[in-house]
Amino acid sequence: xxxxxxxxxxxxxxxxxxxxxxxxxxxxxxxxxxxxxxxxxxxxxxxxxxxxxxxxxxxxxxxxxxxxxxxxxxxxxxxxxxxxxxxxxxxxxxxxxxxxxxxxxxxxxxxxxxxxxxxxxxxxxxxxxxxxxxxxxxx
Amino acid sequence: xxxxxxxxxxxxxxxxxxxxxxxxxxxxxxxxxxxxxxxxxxxxxxxxxxxxxxxxxxxxxxxxxxxxxxxxxxxxxxxxxxxxxxxxxxxxxxxxxxxxxxxxxxxxxxxxxxxxxxxxxxxxxxxxxxxxxxxxxxxxxxxxxxxxxxxxxxxxxxxxxxxxxxxxxxxxxxxxxxxxxxxxxxxxxxxxxxxxxxxxxxxxxxxxxxxxxxxxxxxxxxxxxxxxxxxxxxxxxxxxxxxxxxxxxxxxxxxxxxxxxxxxxxxxxxxxxxxxxxxxxxxxxxxxxxxxxxxxxxxxxxxxxxxxxxxxxxxxxxxxxxxxx
Numbered sequence: 001x002x003x004x005x006x007x008x009x010x011x012x013x014x015x016x017x018x019x020x021x022x023x024x025x026x027x028x029x030x031x032x033x034x035x036x037x038x039x040x041x042x043x044x045x046x047x048x049x050x051x052x053x054x055x056x057x058x059x060x061x062x063x064x065x066x067x068x069x070x071x072x073x074x075x076x077x078x079x080x081x082x083x084x085x086x087x088x089x090x091x092x093x094x095x096x097x098x099x100x101x102x103x104x105x106x107x108x109x110x111x112x113x114x115x116x117x118x119x120x121x122x123x124x125x126x127x128x129x130x131x132x133x134x135x136x137x138x139x
Numbered sequence: 140x141x142x143x144x145x146x147x148x149x150x151x152x153x154x155x156x157x158x159x160x161x162x163x164x165x166x167x168x169x170x171x172x173x174x175x176x177x178x179x180x181x182x183x184x185x186x187x188x189x190x191x192x193x194x195x196x197x198x199x200x201x202x203x204x205x206x207x208x209x210x211x212x213x214x215x216x217x218x219x220x221x222x223x224x225x226x227x228x229x230x231x232x233x234x235x236x237x238x239x240x241x242x243x244x245x246x247x248x249x250x251x252x253x254x255x256x257x258x259x260x261x262x263x264x265x266x267x268x269x270x271x272x273x274x275x276x277x278x279x280x281x282x283x284x285x286x287x288x289x290x291x292x293x294x295x296x297x298x299x300x301x302x303x304x305x306x307x308x309x310x311x312x313x314x315x316x317x318x319x320x321x322x323x324x325x326x327x328x329x330x331x332x333x334x335x336x337x338x339x340x341x342x343x344x345x346x347x348x349x350x351x352x353x354x355x356x357x358x359x360x361x362x363x364x365x366x367x368x369x370x371x372x373x374x375x376x377x378x379x380x381x382x383x384x385x386x387x388x389x390x391x392x393x394x395x396x397x398x399x400x401x402x403x404x405x406x407x408x409x410x411x412x413x414x415x416x417x418x419x420x421x422x423x424x425x426x427x428x429x430x431x432x433x434x435x436x437x438x439x440x441x442x443x444x445x446x447x448x449x450x451x452x453x454x455x456x457x458x459x460x461x462x463x464x
Contacts, residue, residue: 106428106435106448109404113433113448115237116346116379116393117400122165122289124301124314125219126180126193126205131312131432133212134184 001029006036010043110135158259159250161275164296165289166246172295173199175328176268176319180210182312184432195316202329218331222348225331233338234331238348238379253397256280256372257287264290267299268316277398281371283452285311285399295321305450311432346379346391355380355390363390364440366403368462370455372396389443394459401449401456405440425457436460 006029012018013026030037114132175196182189191210197203207215218225218234225234253259257277264272270292277287283306290300300315331337349355355378356363365375376395380388381404394401428435434453437446438460447460 109402109435109446109448110433112346112381112391112404113400113402116377116391117402117449122169122287122298122301122398124303124312125203125217126178126191126195126207127182127301127303127312127314129193129205129207129212129215129217130180130182130189130191130210131184133210133215134182134189137211 001025003029003033003036006030006033007039010036010040013040014044014047107135158261158275159254161261161273161291161296162253162259162277163246163250165275165291165298166250168292168295168297170197170201170203171199172297172321173197173323174297174319174321175324177317178205178314179317180312180314182432183310184430192317196324196328198324198326198329202326204329218329220330225335225337233336235338237346249397252374252395253277256284256396257398268319270294270299270319272299279396279399283370283455284372284396285450287398305431306434306452309431311450345382347382348377348379352378352392354378359388359390363392364405364445364463365392366459366462367464369394369459370396370401370451373401376400394449399450401447401451401459403459404446404448406443406446425460427453427457429453438463 006026009022009026013023030040111132114128114135117128175194178193178195180191180193182191189211191212192208193210194206194208195203196205201219201221203219205217207213214229216227219239221239223236224239225236227234257279260276260278262274262276264274266272267290272290273293275289275291277289279286285306286304286308288302288304289298291297292299299319300313302310303312305311349358352363352365352375358380363378369375373394373396376393379391379393381391383389389405391405392403394403425436425438433448433450434456435446435448436453436456437444438457440460440463445460445463447456449456
């Protein structure tokens, strides 16, 4: 048995009902290894210290409370990333569904302007007809 | 020296008075001189010149006919008989009636307004359609307005050729008689036939003229917003109501300095709820669609928007629109 195996077995060395062959092998190694004996001594002091501390009693009704919580249905929750994804989706849909600014179609206004503003008294009535027709063509 | 200065002043005043008399003569001749002839109309909306040939006849008693033989409006026949104008596209079909838009001002008032806003000057002109002419220039006193040149028949004062430069001084239109014959015309040629089918129903976007803003407001049922700051020299000329495709009527007003005209139109129920991109953060932003011929400027106004069309410097159009209450 080497030191690594021995120190792994030391935690259970003082417990009752350990296999006799393993206990004998540990004892044989300890007899010739001061480092492992020191490790065993540290473990035993730690165990003694823990055994000397009083045990705290759990609050009354702790377990009943745990049981009651366990009996409640688990609330439905989404992973956090889904909230961010949903927000992004809403933003995209808002842009897509909200109509874009209407293209400014000036043709109807030009046509009416030519109807009421040309055909004046200075020999250019026919010019208004042509301009109105051109406005219609560009519609 | 003083006498020479006085003589020069009197000569100049005389010249101005002569030019104003020429202008009055031209305004009167348009409806009072009986003639028939062929006109060429040339319009330059962009780089290309668009030409049309038009047969024209006038009986000298307020009835006239023009028939477009070629060009963008080929087939259009227009019969004018104040206060109406009848239009027919093609040789068959109904005539559509709409108000004649020759202007509400009489010739004297109109000439006075033109002389107020334009500098008149005249010179000898070339022979056009076999007739000697006098050239009359109408130069705007304020920048940003279009310029007109008229070639008047020396005998009758009729405008034989008219040219217009836009607000930037670029040529945009010319109307010229290629051939003309003075004298009576056949009444049947310029009057609506007795059995003509006239469609008097209100076509979409029809314009109905009213004698006053008050009359239009009475029909409309509410007040018509008018701009408090029209461009210098411009005054309210006419008021119309326009039938909307969606039903109802919207006001249309025209504004004139005697030569140039602006048309202010209102639309209903669109300006406040337009889509993204137009009004965010720019509540009173004008949108302008420029062209060589006209500027179209719109601005949100009330529940709708206001649209102003005219050949005038952009800043002046925007100022007028923004002065709407």
